[in-house]
Amino acid sequence: MGAPVEAGASFFDSAEPIQPFDPIILAGDPTWRQFVIPDARAVRAPRGEPDDLVWAGAADIARWHAAGRIDTAAVIRAFLDHAAAAPSVINAFVTETLAHADLAGEPDGRLAGVPVGLKDAIDAARVPSMCSSPVFKDRIPDEDAPAWGRLRKAGALLAGKTGMPQFSGAMSTNEFNGPVVNPWTLQHDSGGSSSGSGAAVAAGLCTIALGTDTGGSVRIPAACCGVVGFKPTFGTVSTDGVFPMSPSLDQVGPIARSVRDCALAVDLMTGSQLERAALSGEGADLRGLRVGVPRSWLPVLQPAVSAAFEEALSQLEELGAEVFDVDLPEMEGLIEVNRTFAHGEQARIHDPLRMLPGYSDGLRKYTDRGRPVTVARYRTAQRERIELTRRAGEVWRQADVLAWPTLAYTAPPVGATEVVVGDTRYPAATQMVYMNAALNVTGWPAISVPCGFDHQGLPIGLQVTAPPARDDLVCFVAAAYEGATEHHTVRPPWAR
Incomplete structure (x- = not known):
């Protein structure tokens, strides 16, 4: 599917060349604080027994597999039995593949026998990759996206392609496949655009799922569904083989039920050592860590x-x-830059698609948002991105990490267009992006971890971000918080 991307890029290529954006370049600023993570603790033995596979961690499943305590057939049987008993209204998958897994030989690797879901924008060889849209209903790629290919080589099993709003969006609404429903109430939205990935992990339908994040699309469903969603530093995970919304912002990231599993997934996709940082955080204290809170920016x-x-x-x-x-x-300036990139690039990418069968009026209205973005505005936004990121980065002279709520409110009801908080009326989707979009522009790593529930039993997420290339610090702090709380261990009511 290279043609749509090339068509979108050609419109903006007429802008004069500027300095390419790379958040890593700023990572060596000597004036920034440098929190040192302690050495990793000893790797713990797997928790629980292999008879609880659907709620076990990825590392535990792989270690049981390596020890010969389980085999692939047992994993598949456990997850398929669980899926058959789970509420079908959740609608997490658009294509299910686990029942067709190859049992000819036992997989080997750090994810041996671990079921992984893939957002429907991420390619898996010989599996439909439709962006949950009839426009691509016949699209079957020949090759894996590198992000998925590396997990597969580590022994992961493809659980299926997870649902999303057509070609991405902050809510799970989809006129083609129907909404992905939040597993906690079965009446609320699961968040977008990696909707099915968040819901599938929360419902125990897979252990890890990959999503993409342009303005919060990994972190939003993680917060809505009570799981962990991790957006690594921009550019560290390959987006090849991923249908883009905005190449200037898109980032592949994992959703899982623990910080450690998210860190492990990124390690396997990039060659990093984030799992060590997560292990160091489990049970650790945070003495010496400075946490900044941007209260003056937070909405109601x-x-x-x-x-x-x-x-x-x-x-x-x-x-x-x-x-x-x-x-x-x-x-505020960073959020506006995100809007310019996301809307403008998406509109140009979709130019070759608008006349294809299945391209609905609703989808056309959605992708037309960026058509007013001119080359001049786009060029200005590129400059603003560099300058605003540089200025915002001055906060790292006084803080090691920043923290704020992932969302201003819990998941809205399915189909809701507005959310009322006190006397404030929010556009539901827009406000979700508002809380997250700036970090796609700066490229800083960010993670959402469960931090509580509202009166309806809907999850709440805490977001932690750190300087570029300090993904290890994000994982360390999040794992320390996770280890001191039990929010991430709670299951949806129907699964208890």
Whole structure:
């Protein structure tokens, strides 16, 4: 599917060349704080028994597999039996493949026998890759996207392609496949655009799932569905073989039920050593860590979200961290740059697709948002990205990480277009992106971890971000918080 990307790029190529954006270039700023992560603790033995496979961690499944305590057939049988009993209304997968896994030989590797879901925008060889749209209903790629290929070579089993709004969006609404429903209430949205990936992991339908994140599309469903969603530093995970929304912003990232599993997935996709940082964080204290909170930027929060966030900050302080307020006046400008890139690039990428069968009026209205973006505005946004990121990065002189709620409110009902918080009326999808989009522009790593529930039992997420290339610090802090709480261990009511 190279042609649509090339067509989109050609429109903006007429802009004069500027400095390419690479957040890693800024990672060596000597004025930034340099928190040192302690050495990793000994790897723990697997928790639980192999009879609880669908809720086990990826590392545990792989170790049981390596020890001969389980085989691939047992894993597949456990997940298929669980899927048959799970509420079908969740609608997490658009294509299911686990029942057709090759049992000719036992897989070997760090993910041996671990079921992994793939967002329907990420290619897997000989499996439909439709972006959950009838426009691509006959598209079957010949090759794996590198991100998935590396997990497959590590022994992962493809559970299936997970649902998403057509060609991405902040909510799970899809006029073609229907919405992906939140596993916690079966009446609320699962968040987008990696909707099925978040719901599948939360429902125990796979252990890890990959998504893509352009303005929060890994972190939003993670927060809505009570799981962990990790957006690595921009550019560290290959986006080849991934149908783009905005190449200037897109990032592949994992969703799982633990920080460790997310870190492991990124390690296998990139060759990093983030799992060590996550292991170091489990049970660690955070003495010496400075956590900045951009309170002056935060919008009005739902009371339950505000309470959970303050409790999370108190927990970080109990672990030894220093929590203090910071100013980030660049946030609004960064969000506007995200809007320019995401809308403008998506509109140009879709130019060759608009006349194809199945391209609906609703989809056309959605992708037309970026048609007013001119070359001049796009060029200006490129310059603004570099300058705003540089200025925002000054916060790292005083803070090691930043923290804020992943979303201002819990998951809205399926089909909702607005959310009311007190006297404030929010456009549901737009406000979800608002809380996350700036970090796609700066390229900083960010993770969402569960930090509580509202009165309906809907999950709440805490977001932690760090300087570029400090993905290890994000994983360390998130794992320390996770280890001190139990939010990530709670299952949806129907699965208890």
